[in-house]
Structure formats: C-alpha cells, structure tokens
Amino acid sequence: MSSAAGGIGVGSAGLYAVVTNPAQMGAKPEEADELKHHLKHGKGFVNPWDSFRDFNPWKLGFGMAWRRLSGQSHFPDTTPPTVPIRPPSFLPSRQTSKLRATWLGHACYYVEFPGGLRVLFDPVFEDCCAPINLKNLKRYTPPPCEVEDLPIVDAVVISHNHYDHLSHPTVMRIHKKHPNVHFFAPLGNRQWFLDCGVKNITELDWWETRDVKLEMFAGKGEEGSQVSVAEVDDLKSNLGAITATIGALPCQHVSARTPFDKCRTLWASWSVESGGKKVYFAGDTGYRSVPHLPPGTDDYSPAYAHLPHCPAFAQIGLHRGPFDLGLIPIGAYEPRWIMSPMHANPKDSVNIFVDTKCRKALGMHWGTWVLTEEPVMEPPRKLKEALKEKGLDEKGVFDVLDIGESREFGGD
Template identity: 30%
Template sequence: MAPRFKNLDGSIPQSFNTVFKWAVADKLAGRRRKSPDRAPVPTVEPDLAALATPPAPGEGARLTWLGHASWLVQLDGLSLLIDPVLRDAINVVIRRNVPPGVPPEKLPPITASLVSHNHYDHLDLPSLEQVRAPIVTGLGHARLFRGAKLPCTELDWWGSTKVGPVTVHYVPSQHWSRRGLNDANEMLWGGFVIEGSSARLYHSGDTAYFDGFKEIGRRYPGIDAAMLPIGAYDPAWFMSKQHMNPEEAVQSFEDLGARHFMAMHWGTFKLTDEPLNEPPQRLDAEWTRRAWPREKLHVLAVGESLTVRNG
C-alpha cells in the first residue's frame, strides 16, 4: 500500500531496511558510536506560582521547557502544552535522563494540547489523558483519541484553528510517522505556528533540515521565538533525513527569520548514538563561529521559563 502522506519534496525517509541496518546490523557489527545512557543536564525548580497565571493579552508569551520536545506555552490568558511526554519512560524501554520540568499534577489548567506527530516521544497517550485537554494535531490522528474521549481537531499543512483568542497553524516538517506495525505514514507530521496578541511562536516538531523553513518564515514573518530540535542526529547517514544536527538547526533559525532560538529535543531521552549532552556544545560552537548575538540563543534548563513578545 502506498503511503498516505509524503514530505513536501515527495520523500519518505524511513524504510525497514534502513531501520534494521542501524538498529540491528550496525550494532551487532560494532559500527555504532558508543556513549552513556545518562549525562548531566541542567534543571531548575519551576516557579509554580508564576505559572499559575498565564500572561494577559499584550504581555507576550511565557515558554517553559519541560524536557525533550515538551513545552508549556502561556499567552493571552491561556496555557497550552506542546508534545507533552511527562512520564518516566517512553514505550517502557527508554527511561528519562531528567524528570519533567513540571510534573503533570502541578501544571496549570491546560486549554489545549498540541501534538506534532504520532511517534511515542511526542505523542504520549497517558500524559495526554492525565492532562484531559482537547487535542490539536495533524490529519489522521483522531482515532487515537476516541477511546480516551479527548476531543481532537485535525489540521492539514497550512491549516489553522482558534484556541480561544489564539490562532494555531499546522505547518510542514521533514519527517515521517508510524505508531504500529501497519500504519506507516498514515498520520500527518508537522510543526506549529502559534499567534497571540503580542507574540508569534514556532515549534518545529521533529524535522530534518529542509527548504520548508524559508516558506514558513515567508508565510509567518516576525516569529518571536523558534523552538528547534538540536539532538538525535548520530549517525548522520540514517538520522539526517529525519532530524537536524545543531548546525542545521542554526541554519533553520536563519531561514525562519526568527528573533530567539529555543533549543529542544536533547538531554531527556537517549534515542540515538551521540552523547546526551553533546548537542548544546555543538550549538554553542556554531553560534560562536557565526558571531551572532548571544542574547538571541537560549538553551534553557529543564523547568526554566522565558518570556518573549513582539518587537
């Protein structure tokens, strides 16, 4: 059966053969880079009193990194979650390196959860069920949430919906999807542009570097903060078609024309072969090489917040 969805360039980066070569053949042959399953990653205690009150209209947006690709985004009196994965492990096997920045029971009331795609490190059904907020995601996902009785709004690329006063746009990424044995690429993958009264935000979801960043920047100029992945890139022969390395993430930031770089997708789960704490080191080196302003780069600690606004 032909895949239902493809990338903008017509590609589908995954096949059984490439997964088997990386996961099994190269491992057995000793060709994979070895690194520890654990590493020190900065964490801070979240300011729960501040998080209890989202910024009002005109006050910008508060972004709190919860680890991996999970964010608490608060603006215009609302609290949104993006890709909340808040349990101790994904898929039973892969355990967290650091706890979530805010435990689910201490989150403020959530208006909606935005889910970029169906991979288990981005769509964690138990976390979403615990939060009990309506879902905004890509085409093909609603059936996953029917049993949990979670309302779901599905969007195609470039589609939009309103969450209270906030507009959420679903935008392309360069990736793929699979949740079971027989559902490859039957659910759409993507990222989000979130527009409020005084901030425009971008979350890429999972993505390789692709020309779509320039188009997203063209359609949504003036992005105040771009949440961009910097980890899960080694080995490049396998990962570069689905994830960015730190240098590519910096180039995507330039393509988007965004004002602030917010690093994510590193340090939480050991998914690939690079050391867990290597991505921010490479990111810092690339930023230094380009001699860009340091105040635009943000590698938050898990649990840390930053407020951004227009202008």
C-alpha cells in the same frame, strides 16, 4: 461560532476553547493546494522534497545491527550530572505582558502568552517513550514537575504520533486534570483521540489554521459544587477576551505507532499566535539528507553544498513569519547518514531558525531519552559552534534552558 472536530469539553467550570474556521486562510505558497504530501486514495503521507531520503525498514534495521556487531555504535554515557533540573515556576494568574516559555524536557514546552492563553506542546511525562517498558528507552532526566502541577492548560499541540511526542497516559492525565483543554494534531490523528475518549480534538493539514477563542462555561466544579454566576462574572471581568490563531505547517519527518502504520498519519510543525506574540514550534524534523560519510566529515563543507535542503522552512518564514520565538529541535542526530532525513543536527537547527525568521529560539528534543548515539551533552555545545559559524552567537538569540527553566521574551 461553532466548535470543530468533535465538540467542546464541559466537564468542569472554567474556560473552554471554541475553534472556528478563519474567515481567510493564512498566507501559503501556491503549490500548497496541490497537496503533494498526500498519497492517493487517502493511504497516508510523504515528504515531497528532494531533501528527504526514505529508508527501507529492513535495510535500516540491518544497518543498525551491523553497527553494533562491528563495534561502530556509540552508547552515550548518562551518568549524572547531565542536564540540570529545576523545579519550574508558573505565573500565578493569566495576567502577563510577556511571552514566557518553560522547558519540561525533550520536546515539551509550556508557553504562557500575553493576554492569558496557555499552551502545552508535545507533552510526555512518562518514564519510557515506548509502547512497552524498555530499559534502554527510560529517561535519564526526570520531568521537572507532573501534569497535575500545571495550573492552566487551554490547548495542547501535538507534532506527530511517535511515542516520545504523543503519550496515551499523559493525554489521559491532562484530560482528567484539565477536562476543557482542546487538542490540536496533524491529519489522521483525530480517531486516536476519540478512541481515548477525548472529544476536544481538531486535526489540521499543512498550512491550515483555526481561530480560537476561550469562553466561559458555568457548570459543575470538579468536586460537583455549583459555580455561582457572580464567580463567573468576576473571572470574566478580570480576564477579558483570549483569542488565538493556531496553524499546522510542514516539516520533514515520518509517523508511526506500530510497525504496520508508517506515515498513515501526518506530521507537522505549528504556529500559535496570541496576545500579540507568535511562536513557531518545529516539532520533530530533518533539514537535509546526508550520505554515509567517514567519521568526522563536515557535511556542511563546500564538497556537500549540493545536497538539497528542505524548502518548507523558508516558505514558512516568508508566508507566516517572523516569529517572536522558535522552539527548534537540536538533538538525536547520530549516526548522521541514518538520522539526517528525520532529525536536525545543530547546524540544521540554526538554518531552520534563520529560514523561518524567528527572532529568538530555544532548543529542544534532547536531554531526556537516549534515542541516538551522540553524547548527551553534545547538542548545546554544537549549537554554540553553529551559531558562531553563522555569525549569530549573540547571547540569548538561540539558547538552551535547564529542564524546568523559564525564559521571558518582550513585554510592554
């Protein structure tokens, strides 16, 4: 058994993730091997579906500027109260029989798996989701806790490199607090982590998976104290084997950290299976591309039924589903004609939920930063309407949480 993509963190005593190639690749569609999402000569990536429409950045910038100059832009009111915030509670040990998810704001979830694995998805704990401090991109809801409050983090899963999903200060704080943590990211992002001094990094292409096993490292503690063999044996006997399968899956989005590196790195949704439970993390994604329509137009009406939707989600459901829990974006969707290729609105979100065969779901990608023009509390209301329209309005099927709230699923 060998570690993948840069080695194993051994900065302190405890558990570290050993990452291996599985004996068999997970199920996938036949066309996956064609790598249609790869540009030639390693120049980047594309969305290979008719459901995606790309924007020339100049045209997009002009369109947004014209909206402001013509008075069409809507500036959401963030005056409190908005999203309720609770101090989160985490399990006191790895011993649990249930799947447990805690929303930490925007696209960040902390998931506690039965059997002991602890995974953090798209963590950003900073005030501003931009390379410089911009007033318009500051949080209107604070994080419910700090990185340093997270008791255990075995793996961090990153969907793509936009600043509201990948934060250098947050990664550095996680690496300092949990030096043995292993990061997973889509293709092209490994060098960014290495440049940050993070060696525990595995990058994956769509449909690739890795097997993960947590093993004990008996070395120096954070304060330099020697950890005894007896302490290690005690932890091992109480813990048992913790294993997981982590895989990158398609989604419809783009990537960039600067104006000059658009789509040079890949974006992905993810699956994590451990302790008999399977979680789908949709990351940041669109579902279909909607034309410029008059305000108030329902683009899901029969007149627009011809608009193609992304086929990847049904493929995910067919080949990797069902999932016990889906973490699915519901916000940042207005103006629809601009945002729909990249961001799901609640009707899209419900379709993603159905296509991927998630048994239950929780919403994300809302309630933290003003990224788009819809009212800040609209996404959960629209989600309820979309579920009712789809006949899925049973309580708890696809829900939203307060920031800091946890929800448990299943059990013995």
